[in-house]
Amino acid sequence: MPTILCSKELLDKAFKKASKIQKKGFDNVDKNKKTAISKISVAGDIISSNLAKYVKAFPSFSKTSQFEMELIDVILGIDKLKKSLGALNWCSAKALELEKVYLGKVKKAQNSEEISRLRREFYGRLSSLVDQIDQDLKFVAFARDKLKELPEIDPTVPTVVIAGFPNVGKSQLVERISTARPKIAPYPFTTQGIGIGHFVVGRKRYQVVDTPGLLDRKLEERNKIELQAILALKHLADVIVFLIDPSETSGYGMKDQLALLESIKTNFAGIPIIEIENKSDIVKIESPRMKISALTGDGIDDLLGLIIEMLDRTRKANNSEPIAI
Ligand SMILES: Nc1nc2c(ncn2[C@@H]2O[C@H](COP(=O)(O)OP(=O)(O)OP(=O)(O)O)[C@@H](O)[C@H]2O)c(=O)[nH]1
Ligand SMILES: [Mg+2]
Known part of the structure; x- marks a missing residue:
């Protein structure tokens, strides 16, 4: 199972990777547009794919026996875990949605100021989206540690x-x-x-x-x-x-x-x-x-x-x- 990051760490990871991107263009606006498009894609994809990976990393669920289910229920609460994994899934899909919307907007943007504003706006909205599921991320990380002890x-x-x-x-x-x-x-x-x-x-x-x-x-x-x-x-x-x-x-x-x-x-x-x-x-x-x-x-x-x-x-x-x- 992968290490599950909290919202701040996950966002840091995404923005850090995106910050390294610099594209070339035939003029300044074109260069800025290509760079912003790439940054938005990378940041959105990192968030979305990591969250999907976390959910998928609970492999036992597809073949969870009744014994394991009851143990998980005793230790963590099945409903709580389901809810948190559901929140991660939701956020993963939302991040992609948001990415698409902003890619569309940036493509239509006319000048560098607008491109830069849209890029920042996307970062802000992506941040508040991921921040919303911070508690769920923390709970899923806790669950992962607890479940690691079980497979004996x-x-x-x-x-x-x-x-x-x-x-x-x-x-x-x-x-x-x-x-x-x-x-x-x-x-x-x-x-x-x-x-x-x-x-x-x-x-x-x-x-x-x-x-x-x-x-x-x-x-x-x-x-x-x-x-x-x-x-x-x-x-x-x-x-x-x-x-x-x-x-x-x-x-x-x-x-x-x-x-x-x-x-x-x-x-x-x-x-x-x-x-x-x-x-x-x-x-x-x-x-x-x-x-x-x-x-x-x-x-x-x-x-x-x-x-x-x-x-x-x-x-x-x-x-x-x-x-x-
Ligand atoms: N004489 C004799 N002593 C035994 C036998 N089986 C276990 N003992 C002793 O009884 C004591 C307790 O044995 P354990 O196997 O630890 O007992 P347990 O049921 O696991 O105990 P808990 O873990 O506290 O629930 C130990 O000192 C063992 O050596 C036996 O067949 N004969
Ligand atoms: Mg004993």
């Missing part, structure tokens, strides 16, 4: 999301099943960042997402923004692994953990949830759940087999579907 998560790759209370071993599990070290993406709605790992089976790539601070508390206790961010995961998660720590060394009792599980089941209805007991090296309780130790690796192969089987079965078709905004 690829919504088109089959994804398993790991949930559970703090300290139950989520990060340890993500690390254990990822081929490389999981990356931490600094998503603005969680202070801890979201951990993203990958694993490859055959020629297929899968994604595993750690959710510290997100899926570790009852959703009923969340504020609106948090909830919206959490529920964005609905569009990302093909399968959820809910990690339980029956050793309770995490500091959370079984009762609370099972209550959180119920809350997640309710809020993520429709997404298959695998209930797993971790820390089998410390304790194994009587239950039908699969038992693993993310620390020693015990049971991990079976779990991975189950995850892959379920991902292959439940892979959402809509995840890769484009949504135009």
Whole structure:
């Protein structure tokens, strides 16, 4: 994505380029006319093409998944972003319009004074036009920076999301099943960042997402923004692994953990949830759940087999579907 300039910077860029232009002519008026025409064309074109480039630089929009859309909405507000991009588009078209009008006027001008007046008038009107969208330019620049942080998560790759209370071993599990070290993406709605790992089976790539601070508390206790961010995961998660720590060394009792599980089941209805007991090296309780130790690796192969089987079965078709905004 290009650097997005504010209105003053953009105008400076255009006028600076235009100021360097000097044309030749068969007499003074002709020389001034040709120079003014060229200056007006260059200044207008720079403004118009840069604004169009900024709008186009939001490539994700033509193939934005629901997950990304919801994240953008949480972080920036979709309507606000649409409005600002619309303003840039509008200004881009207006600049060309204005350019055309003044080129016509200059062509008809009779003397150097008139040519010079028209040129200045065009600069003035172009300036106030671009100044009008300064707030939009600043917002789009801000949006660009925010969105640059997002692409770590690829919504088109089959994804398993790991949930559970703090300290139950989520990060340890993500690390254990990822081929490389999981990356931490600094998503603005969680202070801890979201951990993203990958694993490859055959020629297929899968994604595993750690959710510290997100899926570790009852959703009923969340504020609106948090909830919206959490529920964005609905569009990302093909399968959820809910990690339980029956050793309770995490500091959370079984009762609370099972209550959180119920809350997640309710809020993520429709997404298959695998209930797993971790820390089998410390304790194994009587239950039908699969038992693993993310620390020693015990049971991990079976779990991975189950995850892959379920991902292959439940892979959402809509995840890769484009949504135009
Ligand atoms: N004994 C044992 N310890 C484990 C196991 N898995 C994780 N731990 C330990 O439990 C602690 C917490 O593990 P993490 O993976 O950081 O837990 P988490 O769920 O990611 O915690 P948050 O990021 O705070 O939500 C660490 O000290 C791990 O070493 C396990 O299978 N057995
Ligand atoms: Mg963690």
